[in-house]
Amino acid sequence: MHHDEQVTCPEIRLATTSMLDHELPKSRPPRPVDPGVPADPPNLLPTINGGSGQTVSPTNETTLHGARLWSLIGGLYLAVYLVGLDLSMLSTVIPKLSDYFHRISDVGWYEIAYLVPICVLQPLAGQIYTVMPSKHTYLAFFTVFELGSLACAVAPTSPVFIIGRAITGIGAAGLMNGGLVIISAACPPRIRPMITGAAISLIPLGGITGPLIAGALTDHLGWKWCFWIFLPVGAVTAIIIVAVRIPEQAPKPPFRQALSELPRSVDPVGFLLFAPAIIELLLAISWGGADFAWSSPTIIGLFCGSVATMIAFAMWSRYAGERALIPRSTMLHPLVVFGSAVVAMQGGSTTVVTYYLPLWFQAIQGVSAVGAGVRLLPSMISMIAGMMTAAVLVRRLHYVPPWAIAGSILSAVGTGLLTTLSVTSTTGHWIGYQILTGYGRGMALQIPVIAVQESLPSEELAMATSSLTLLMYLGSAIGTSVGQTIFRSGIPGALAQYAPFVDPELVINTGATEIQQLVTPDQLPGLLRAYNEALTQIFFYPTASAAVAVLLAFGLGWKRIGVDDDSPDTAGVTMSEMDTCRSGTAVS
Incomplete structure (x- = not known):
């Protein structure tokens, strides 16, 4: 095409698109339009004048369709749900574990052993996904996850169980981010935001249903079945991953070559510095306020060591540059920085509500764990509705910050209203507050991942997704710890005011379902009022987190993203080309 030739943009089809259709058969990667320009990789679309390519979303040549696509999505969803399930089931199983192993002092390690490798290995998993084929990498992580579950199920002693939890955490470290990377490559752009949002929502879904499933399995089959169940269910995912062709987001070498190059592609020095920093941080927030006072030398030392x-x-x-564990281009990218912060705030908010609202139902309303789970359905249903709404809006309007801002505002209002719950609150109150919170959370939580998927170069997606996943898990861990601290510090004052005849330590160490059995019927109203006040104060934390997320969401980039997938004639055309066509300017 000559430099002075104008690009015409008829409503039905671009002439240049027709030309490319003839020159680029769908059965093989695109050939260079200009003989002097090297061939573009399969995920690059040559520009109209035959110059260098621009990174775009996967085209129809790499994405999956039909039964293969939906079976792959189903398998990935199942794996993500299992990770969320494993995160939440332990709270129900711990009493049985302490009775079985007779090691009450090890209880805290059961959760830490799982959470630490998940967080520590996120950047390393991102580097591996960047270099290695996604299919082999995902299967490797999933196999380790299943082996860890097996080790927990057959553990004869508490130390073996802790080792099994650590192995499970190592495997889980590559499942959430790996699933999002595969979804980004395999899904057509038209449905990718919705599929991504649904995947993210499965973590809190596992958090809600985990205690219910664990309770049923423990009561009827024994606690070991809480881990045996992962093997047959996980086998379904493994079979699907093996059977379905998984496309790559960016060109990668063959498996054997990639495996031989892997040691030179990772950053061992960076990992040896990053790992202890995260471990010290997680130990500090896990032990602080529970095993040690926040002002104790142990906690202060852990925080100082983590910062240093x-x-x-x-x-x-900074010295290693692009070869660092987290490359500077990824670490300092505004979308990654602000997206990770939004995910951390919303992740912490989600965890606090999911964990402590059921305690309110059990303690104040006197329902069982199953009944509390049923009462959380408004949160889950509204979250799915919010996720679908945001996905449609992003697809139609091509901007992400407005929906993260609106969702964070709604979730802040909803969690703020949760602080007003009382012993006399009606069903309409807690259902309405959950709908606001869940709908806003569903809109906001997925937006940073969608923004990264649609805006960053394909070769940076694995590392960026790992960063978002890391901050989501860290935000959840911090939220749980802060909630516990607020409750422990608030219950003595509330009891002194409303139920001075009750020992605070007795209340703290008693399960929510048994709290009403601690006092006589005439003393119960005062105890419930005190317990209600201590619990509802916790919801100020997710309110503040969501409010901070509102401000952070403004940094998600006010740029038009994606393509107009409703029209097949413009599918795969970059936004710069679309804008050029709309303005009628020449392409140089």
Whole structure:
């Protein structure tokens, strides 16, 4: 095409698109339009004048369709749900574990052993997904996850169980981010935001249903079945991953070559600095306020060590540049920075509500764990509705910040209203508050991932997704710890005011379903009022987190993203080309 030739943009079809259809058969990767320009990789679309390519979303040549696509999505969803399930089932199983192993002092390690490798290995998993074929990498992580579940199921002693939890966490570290990377490559752009949002919502879904499933299995089959169940269910995912062809987001070498190059592609020094920083942080927030006072030398030392090691990691990353554990281009990208912050705030908010609202139902309303789970259905249903709404809006309007802002505002209002719950609150109150919270959370939580998928170059997606996943898990861990601290510090004052005849330590160490059995019927109203006040104060934290997320969401990039997938004639055309066509300017 000559440089002075104008691009015409008829409503039905671009002439240049027709030309490319003849030159680029769908059965093989695109050939260079200009003989002097090297061939573009399969995920690059040559520009109209035959110059260098622009990174775009996967085209129909790489994405899956029909039964293959939906079976792959189903398998990935199942794996993500299992990760969320494993995160939440333990709270129900712990009493049985302490009775079985007779090691009450090890209880805290059962959760830490699982959470630490998930967080520590996120950047390393991102590097592996960047270099290695997604199919082999995902299967490797999933196999480790299943082996860890098997080890927990057959563990004869508490130390073996802790080792099994650690192995499970190592495997889980690559499942959430790996699933999102595969979804980004396999899904057509038209449905990708909705599929991504649904995948993210499965973590809190597992958090809600986990205690219910664990309770049923423990009561009828024994606690070991809470881990045996992962093997047959996980086998379904493994079979699907093996059977379905999984496309790559960016060109990668063959498996054997990639495996031989893997040691040179990772950053061992960065990992050795990053790992202790995260471990110290997680230990500090897990032990603080529970095993040790926040002002104790142990907790202060852990926080100081984490900060010092993280500073050393940042200095090393600056020196290593793009070969660092988290490359500077990814670490400092505004979408990754603000997206990770939004995910951390919303992740912490989600975890606090999911964990402590059922306690309110059990303690104040006197329902069982199953009944509390049923009462959380408004949160889940509204969250799915919010997710679908945001996905449709992103697809139609091509901007992400408005929906993250609106969703964060709604979730802040909803959690703020949860602080007003009382012993006399009606069904309409807690259902309405959950709808606001869940709908807003569903809109906001997925938006950073969608923004990253649609805006960053394909070769950076794995690392960026790992960063978002890491901050989501860290936000959840911090939220749980802060909630516990608020409750522990609030219950003595509330009891002193409304039920001075009750020992605070007795209340703290008693399960929510048994709280009403601690006092006589005439003393119960005062105890419930005190317990209600201590619990509802916790919801100020997710309110503040969601409010901060409102401000952070403004940094998600006010740029038009995606393509107009409703029209097949413009599918795969970059936004710069669309804008050029609309303005009628020449393509140089």
